[in-house]
Amino acid sequence: MLLRKDRIFYLDEIRALAILLVLLAHTIKNFPVNINYLTSPTLLSYLTISRMGVPLFFMLSGALLIGKDYSLSEFFKKRFARVLIPAIFWYIILFVSVAYVNGFNFDLINVWIYDAPVPWFVCAIIGVYLVMPIFSSFVKEYGTRGAGYFLLIWLVLVILTNLNLAQDYYPTLIFGNFGINIGYAVLGYYLANKDFNIYSLPMVIFSLIIFIVCIAFNMYYAYYFKTVVYIESISIIIQCSALFIILRYLSKYATFNPSKTLSKIHNYIKDSWIGAIIYALSIYSYTIYLMHYHIVNLLIQYYPIRTFDLVPVVFILLTVISLAIAFILSKIPVLNKLIGIH
Template sequence: MVKNRIFYYDLLRAIAIVAVIMCHVDPFFGNIDSFLNHTMHSIFHDIGLMGVPIFLMISGALLLNKDYQISDFLKRRFSRIFIPFLFWIIIILLVGYFYFNWDVNHLWNIFTGKKGIIWFFWMLVGIYLFLPVINSFVREYGLRGLEYFLAIYFFTVILKTFNHYPLFPTFDLNYFASFIGYPVMGYYLSNKDFKIADLKMCIIGLGIFLAFLAAYVASGIYHINIGMHYQNFINVMMAVGFFIFIQYLDRLDAFNAIKEGLWGKMIVSISICSYGMYYVHYIILRIIKQFDIHSNKYIIFILLLIVVSSWIVIYILSKIPYLKKVCGV
């Protein structure tokens, strides 16, 4: 099973879960009043914002253009996300009630995703409900059909980025502007032949990522409103650039030296554990927050502590009979 895995997807997924955790260690930063500290904080946070888009892009790359019955797809996919969700939401709510003394309203807000991290699960439910529809579209119209979809998607995202949407009260393009654009983009990038040399595509991807990361950081420093985090043009392009960069590095065999070694095995393991890590890191994060640590010197240490401890918890649970099916691997 491991031999049949696509390594650069595993690498992207491992980076994505680290990126998500980067976003959530924001409260541990210390003084960000100086320009340098504010810039470093913005870079740290904005890189983290591409975690969710990359997760969704990988899902699209793996799940679109497949031959399956809708009932079989929903049964398989929902069981893989719902059972770990149920397991971890019970633990999160119990820990919240007995350890953090959260009241009922706060617990309900956690469950519904108004607070905390559970919003990702409910968003994922919506994505999976719609994927069979997109899948049929891909099988019928191929990449040309997706170019039609993505053209409208980017147009709408640009409008939302600059807060000029909708143009008219009844002109609604939200069907294209939602999170579903990320899976579509992931499949498209994974299968499109751009007729450009792999090295040039790798450089282009890195250039796109760095350029839009710089734009994101600048927007934060100068307080420029660019719309919602995951539905603005800058974040979309940052994720697209990074996806292309890693994809074409893999085509250049840049990862051959680590695939079969310890680092490669660690990357695959983190990738496999990433969904469970998403839930358990929230508990670890909340516990560490109680120590009221705010220091720029220790931010990397805190990030590594949460990533490694979350990984170890899920890895151990995956080795225990019965818990493997519910822990999120």
């Protein structure tokens, strides 16, 4: 598989990592079938790492869409079609699968309309897209300084929410399910466009230290307090930001210092079969997200996880099967426009 020359590799790296983290999270949530994962400090600590998956997706949306030139009609037509058509397609596939297994009847239709789960991420990304043109116009007017101003306000609200001081002052539900997501989108734009005037390698090293510290803190907190660290946490925001900067500045370092050992390793990964897999995970990420619910349920049903050692096995199986199915479907002329390839 040849990499597309017009793509930004570090953004593909982030998207590939994001979908892997989502798959890991949903593997852990099904571990094991006879034990609630909330009672396992070890699983909670690993689940905390996977919390970066969804925020990274929103950050990518902001990095790629905010500040760009487009008409409102063009934006909504293209964005909503790319989100809704695949979601409806896979929703129908799930309905047919359930009907085939359980038998079709009219009660099934009634239950499906009221109780069938629509992936929350689909609803969340639609909410972000609805207001993204407003933020895009604001950013085009004020640039990264304007984005920084918004992020300052956003972080204050996040801190107040973390401290439970803002419940009486604004609707927590609205901010928790919408404000946090648009904040991550603006953060993605800011980190993709802000020039920090620091040499690439020191920036990578500094961000890596911050990233490791946040990982350690979040795992420690989850392990000892038996609490999931949510994406509204300041530590998750810092953790995602550090990872974003690491990959961006590592790519920048490799571009301007091609003879360095670190650059050679980076460029080998980019141009080898590893880079091809990263690219595949990136372009099939939305397809994998929408279909993996069906696959993980089948895996757990026929290959139940009963020991912690099997979590990596199921995770790898889920990833390989999802990627293989997405690849096969992408080669079918009609389906390749319906399944959600980006």
